[in-house]
Amino acid sequence: MTQTRQGKEFKIIGQGIPRVDSVERVNGKAVFSADLTLQGTLHGKILRSPYPHARIKRIDAAKALQLPGVKAVITGADLPPLVQDTANVGGETAVQAGYMRQFLLAEDRALFHGHPVAAVAATTPQIAEDALSLIEVEYEPLPVVDDILEAMKPDSPVIHPELRTKSLAGASKDPTNVALHVVAERGDLAKGFEDADLVIEREYFVDMVHQGYIEPQACTVVVDSDGHMTMYNSTQAAFRQKIQIATLLDMPQSKVKVVPLEIGGGFGGKSPTVPELPTALLALKTGQPVKTVLSRTEVFLATGPAPDSYSYVKIGAKRNGQITALQAKYVLNCGCVPGAGLTINNILVGYSLYKAGAFRFDGYEVVTNKSRTLPYRAPGMPNGAFAIESAMDELAQALGIDPLDLRILNASEDGDIMTDGKKLPSTGLKATLKQVKAHPAWASPLLPGRGRGVAVGMRLEGAGVSSAHITANTDGTFNLVIGSVDLTGTRTTMVQIAAETLGIDVSDISVSVGDTDSVGFTDGSWGSRITYVTGAAVLKAAQETLRQLKERAALRLRVEPSAIEYRDRVFYVADNPEQRISLADLCRANVGQGAGAIIGYGVAGGMQLVSSLAVHVGEVEVDRETGKVYVVKYTAFQNPGLAINPVEVQGQMQGGAAQGVGWALWEGYYWNKGQLVNANFLDYRMPTFLDLPMIDAVFVGEPAKEGPLGVRGVGEISIVPPLPAIGNAISAATGVRMTQAPMTSQRVLSALQQHNGGSSS
């Protein structure tokens, strides 16, 4: 596929070249954090609370310390005083450092099942494990708050006595579990509903799920004799984690270096540090490298799953389908750490898909005795979309209108004011919906017994800052260092941008992810920002490299830099092309000697946000005896803008859809009075290849007008439509409306039974 941009035809951008790291990924030679064992490494293990809520009355590590091979035990008492209990630590805008730290290592109270209360460093992982059982902890169990709606009631026990509800009206007066209340409204809601011919009103529940990355968190922390700490870990956000660790341990940032190793998935769950804090305390205490590798159970318990939620949607519409009023409530479980406000904003913006005559949104963030919750691919938006896109489907059914036509009728247009008051960038929503409607995925005849559902998702992306630099070698090859951790083929797409700009081959550039010393500050690999923002930084770095090369060529050919042209690895004088020097000769003569190094630095930040849009069509069969849902076809339409590497984009679309379908049908945390009972991959059911059809990834729409390359974020939006798309398909197939995700066989069967008056089919 040849891509063009502003009339220019690309050679390397737009090619689906294999990942530059594909061989070592496949043969197992890539070094992940658990693979790294430095000399003299001690092994860390973490003792966790069996209680969801308890006072810690006493911790006695004496017996553990007597076990041969045990080098240190740390508890919350080893934490330094927290000097800066500010929010916005390491990019988590709304999270106070104190809560963040409390989650990572308990002090006086255990706040959730799995909360770290102590950690051991020993010469082998087995000894460390043994030592855990020798640590005596005396707990006094406290009342457990394990349900968001219960937690909001005035008579609920309060988890954080100092917590007050933040809202535009200021802080609330009384202690509460409601950390945040966001309100957005527009127009006369009551009148809107009065004007409606039909009103749909529903509640929706989505269970807590885990991001389910392949690689559990692992880290090695080394503190040198001068007090400089180096942290090798599996992170989406090396720079943000550097800031976190420095803040939480009250160290200057210049004393902390984070070296991100290969990462086996993150999906938002590896944004903040997890085992790094107790591991750092062990390293400080022992003076030796300490390595901690979490087990899968620990990952489920205490890393930060995606929040469960309650939603309420009420839509009023005219008989022709025009929406006259839309009211929504959203309650998000932030677990024991308040501060997930950004997620609520995501959901709010998601409601901007449709023009609603009048609108009101109430978003709540509620504290419970559970693990803190974290972003998971398009944070919160699948929960939000499950509500609004299911309600839209129900409205279409009730009105007898094609659900795509209903959406086309109400679709927001570029430049409309969004639910958060800002202007909607270009989305091409209406055109895309029309394209989907005409596509065989939607238009082809449906086999008997099947149901087809459609749902839409929309996000805005491109925040944050990124850095990259390119250095020239003396043989005319180059080295590109990026600040963004590579979760999704980033190194490959970045090297494509650099090679295209420098007019050389991808194989002429080595690319690596820098540590926090070797490259400028770069935000996390999250929010579908990499190709858009880091890509802009790499483009600048390559342009600056080329500028410096032209300047050197000009010096050498004794002309002004403006007189220099470059093509096919040759610099020449525009007026006299015989006056020339090759790229390799220029580098040979002018990098290791003469004026010296050529270094092109690129920084990008504060960019205009760009939209990403996905429309999914799912087709299911439902076994009416068992409630089991078979996904027989699945088509993901998405506008990636200009696709730097179409194969990688397709992979992102398919991966997100697969995760969304898993969430829709199978994945969810099971609780028993605040204790997690399915913290393993046997009882927590993620889809395998056998559970899914081949997901058809279809590109739609135009390159973005925003940004220098026309790209859009692609990683996140594809997880947004699956929950409602599958729910709507189930409804189409069976006539029952699912309002609780995951839509397990049990739940579907139960709904079918209710629908049929309590008797099985």
Add this chain to the structure above:
Amino acid sequence: MTQTRQGKEFKIIGQGIPRVDSVERVNGKAVFSADLTLQGTLHGKILRSPYPHARIKRIDAAKALQLPGVKAVITGADLPPLVQDTANVGGETAVQAGYMRQFLLAEDRALFHGHPVAAVAATTPQIAEDALSLIEVEYEPLPVVDDILEAMKPDSPVIHPELRTKSLAGASKDPTNVALHVVAERGDLAKGFEDADLVIEREYFVDMVHQGYIEPQACTVVVDSDGHMTMYNSTQAAFRQKIQIATLLDMPQSKVKVVPLEIGGGFGGKSPTVPELPTALLALKTGQPVKTVLSRTEVFLATGPAPDSYSYVKIGAKRNGQITALQAKYVLNCGCVPGAGLTINNILVGYSLYKAGAFRFDGYEVVTNKSRTLPYRAPGMPNGAFAIESAMDELAQALGIDPLDLRILNASEDGDIMTDGKKLPSTGLKATLKQVKAHPAWASPLLPGRGRGVAVGMRLEGAGVSSAHITANTDGTFNLVIGSVDLTGTRTTMVQIAAETLGIDVSDISVSVGDTDSVGFTDGSWGSRITYVTGAAVLKAAQETLRQLKERAALRLRVEPSAIEYRDRVFYVADNPEQRISLADLCRANVGQGAGAIIGYGVAGGMQLVSSLAVHVGEVEVDRETGKVYVVKYTAFQNPGLAINPVEVQGQMQGGAAQGVGWALWEGYYWNKGQLVNANFLDYRMPTFLDLPMIDAVFVGEPAKEGPLGVRGVGEISIVPPLPAIGNAISAATGVRMTQAPMTSQRVLSALQQHNGGSSS
């Protein structure tokens, strides 16, 4: 000591702060190459020729490969075809890649005792060692060329049949062992000697010595599945070695990364790669990390000692001391690798100390069946100074003139044309000589039985290119990355320059040595260029960082950048100092968000050369029964220019003087028909603290006019005067003139016996 520069008073520059890495150096936690063992590491060992010259007829590794634990054996047959047999590979201007590679791994011939002929990788170092003895090599001994003067004779066997003498006259016609003949002349030499009242004519010999760094070479090479090679090693020149390995293995430079670890001394001897090439071949063959650590014997045999030499000096002078003619010859042993031409040029420039009416210099570089020779602190110059400074002393004695007065009379002046035709930069030679003459080290009364000798050395320094960059953290601390390996306290002096410029404390900046990806091209840590050139790069990086900070402050305070002043960690508007933002607040608001990363890059190269000057006064007692020389006092005068860190400068002066005294009195290779017989620290005698007096380091002279900081190179010049200073002191004490270094007890006793007509005292 408060330093000032152009009227500005420094706060941090000029302070003798302790090394930033001092604690980990002392407690043994610094990671040197031999300390690093990556997971899955194999251990490399090298099989070496016992013959100084032999044809390799057959290598049979079958038995070695059958030994359990042996993973691979490589020989010269594993080398790829050498595509670029060019000179100037990795900064060694005059060395052909082919000769360089031949030295590192023999192909058809062993050219010196210790020449690598094969290498083994095995699971333990012991198995690898055992395997060496199972490799069968059939040698056919060839005639050995082991003496430079014999090697020059027309009937000598020729080592490299293709070698021709390079000179201004072009290449010679016949095969030869003389690789290079440099001639410099000026004036009418015959007339000069005719005009002289007195002529001194002497021959001088200096034995081969080793740099004697504490840490033997060690490296680990890893090749990933995509063919990218990473080399962790002990190197003075990571970037140069990257180029070398890429060239010698015919790889693009983008596929090679060098990670320099802590280094335990180099003194020029760790400029090119040594065990890295066979280790890389083993890593390529096995696909596993391979680590090779040389033994001390291997270091002596085959890493590259400093050349032995022959010198001839003839000086003619008027009775008042004025030199009318000066003729010198210099023959340097380059071992089996031709291309040490730069060293000869150093010596030639060294002859510019004195105005000579007429001058002729003939420099020769001669090939022998010995290890290639390498730079050793002020390469070649101690050999050169031993000749001219001994001859000057003898002339002074013959004329009855104070040796300092003789030098003052003939001293070159700033701007004089040097022996190489270029202009002499500022040296302050005459003033310095006068200062020394008045100093108690020279002027104080001499105790009976003692002798005092003086000698001078002068070098030009500051070639090559360096890079550095500074990134800002969000808390107002900074990270400095330099491309120069730290042999001499470089990190400390560089952080002083950065902290001074940014107006912060040294502890606010972390400093690290980058790998070849993370920072721009930087020349080797050699040639006393670091503080001068890398210092200029760090200064630029800090100035650029400050410029970016001011720009951000201006944006924030809504004024033009030119209106912003900065003092005491606060940016403020010059006209309205209350309009201000602190450094920490600015970084917090403007690095991790907004415009993004702040990165100041500095590149320095093509700088004006700067002189360094040393005058040493040694005082000795000689035991006339044994010939043993006791150094009782030693004073090193040197012009360091502005001393960034005076304690480090003193350390350099004392270290160089100590090494020079070792060379003067004890150190030297002993040979038996091309076989080295003292390849260990028992038989190769380096001075200990007990052998030396406290060396008094005295700063003289003015800051340099060249360069942005007024610094001069300090590392090298202090090894130049000791050989003649000690020789001259022996002459003053005993009346005998030593012309062969080291001036061992045996040689001094023999000279005393000859002087006294063959009978002891």
